[in-house]
Structures are given as C-alpha cells and as structure tokens.
Amino acid sequence: MDEIESLKKAEVIAVDRVHVFIICPHCGMIHLHGSTRNNTLDEYGSRVPHCIPKDVVDGDTLSLVQYDLITTPDTIRSDDELTTKKLKLNERQLRMRQSIFQRIADERKRISDDKILNAVRELALRGSKPDLWRIKIYSGEPHGKVKDWLHEHGIWYSSYDRKGWYIEHPDKATSELITIFSVKE
Numbered sequence: 001m002d003e004i005e006s007l008k009k010a011e012v013i014a015v016d017r018v019h020v021f022i023i024c025p026h027c028g029m030i031h032l033h034g035s036t037r038n039n040t041l042d043e044y045g046s047r048v049p050h051c052i053p054k055d056v057v058d059g060d061t062l063s064l065v066q067y068d069l070i071t072t073p074d075t076i077r078s079d080d081e082l083t084t085k086k087l088k089l090n091e092r093q094l095r096m097r098q099s100i101f102q103r104i105a106d107e108r109k110r111i112s113d114d115k116i117l118n119a120v121r122e123l124a125l126r127g128s129k130p131d132l133w134r135i136k137i138y139s140g141e142p143h144g145k146v147k148d149w150l151h152e153h154g155i156w157y158s159s160y161d162r163k164g165w166y167i168e169h170p171d172k173a174t175s176e177l178i179t180i181f182s183v184k185e
C-alpha cells in the first residue's frame with residue numbers, strides 16, 4: 001500500500017448507533033463520524049477528517065484528505081453508546097497508530113532538515129561560515145534541532161586554536177558540507 005493509498009483508508013475501531021470511531025490515517029487520533037443509526041455495515045462511506053482545517057480543504061485537496069471508513073473483523077459493534085475513553089485498541093491497532101505517529105515525526109524532521117540545509121547554503125553564499133547561532137536565525141529552527149543536525153552530519157564545534165564548526169567525521173558529511181565547513185585538521 002503506497003502512502004497516498006494508506007491515507008485514504010480509515011479503520012473503524014468501533015461503531016454504535018450514533019457514531020463510527022476511526023483511527024485517523026492523517027494524525028493517528030481517534031475521530032468520530034455519524035453512523036446513520038446502523039452498526040452492521042462493512043463500510044461507512046467517505047468522510048473528511050476533522051483534524052484538517054476547513055479552509056485547507058477545497059476541491060483539489062478534498063480527494064487527497066478524505067478517507068473511506070472501513071470495518072475489519074476487529075471492529076466492535078455495539079448497541080449501547082460508546083465513548084472514545086472506553087475504547088481499547090488491540091496490539092495491531094496500536095502498532096498501526098505508532099507507525100502513523102512515526103510517519104508524522106519523520107515528515108516533520110524532513111521539513112526541519114530542509115530548512116537547516118537551506119540556511120547553511122544561504123550563509124555560505126553570503127560568504128560567512130555558518131555557525132549554530134546564524135543557522136538558527138536563518139532557518140527559524142530551535143537551537144537543539146540545529147545542533148543535532150550539525151552533529152548528524154559530522155560537524156562539531158572546535159574550541160581550540162581554530163574556533164568554530166568543522167567537519168569532524170567526513171564519512172557523515174556530503175561533499176557540499178565538506179566544502180562549506182572544511183575538515184578539521
């Protein structure tokens with residue numbers, strides 16, 4: 001299942017006569033939709049998730065964000081009214097949810113990493129050697145994230161004679177970063 005496909009299916013954890021409870025493929029949270037008083041269906045049609053702001057959802061994006069509510073053999077079908085609090089996810093559902101959270105975290109990190117790399121490039125273009133504080137200001141990313149990014153790319157602060165950020169582990173750096181930061185001698 002590719003990424004777009006997996007975003008189009010929302011697993012129904014439980015259904016009562018009022019609500020369908022689903023795990024949102026976009027945010028991993030449990031959302032409620034109307035069940036039209038029927039708790040026996042296999043599918044509950046296409047819906048737009050509540051976690052995406054209404055003004056973001058228009059004609060073009062609608063088909064990307066809306067999902068199909070699909071039941072599984074694990075779906076709880078109840079005649080009594082359920083609440084999100086009372087629902088207990090099974091092992092598989094918890095793992096699925098964990099992978100959604102992981103995907104969100106990976107995506108955030110990718111965006112943050114891009115901002116940091118762009119800031120490094122901009123500083124290099126201006127002829128100034130990038131340091132943590134300038135990268136932080138140019139990228140808008142927090143101090144800790146910039147520092148982690150530098151270390152992940154083999155760049156460490158040298159406090160000896162040539163103070164500044166240098167490539168300490170060239171195996172972790174790209175040739176572009178080696179040119180910008182230069183390898184510590």
Ligand SMILES: [Zn+2]
Pocket residue numbers: 024025026027028029031049050051052
């Ligand atoms: Zn959601």
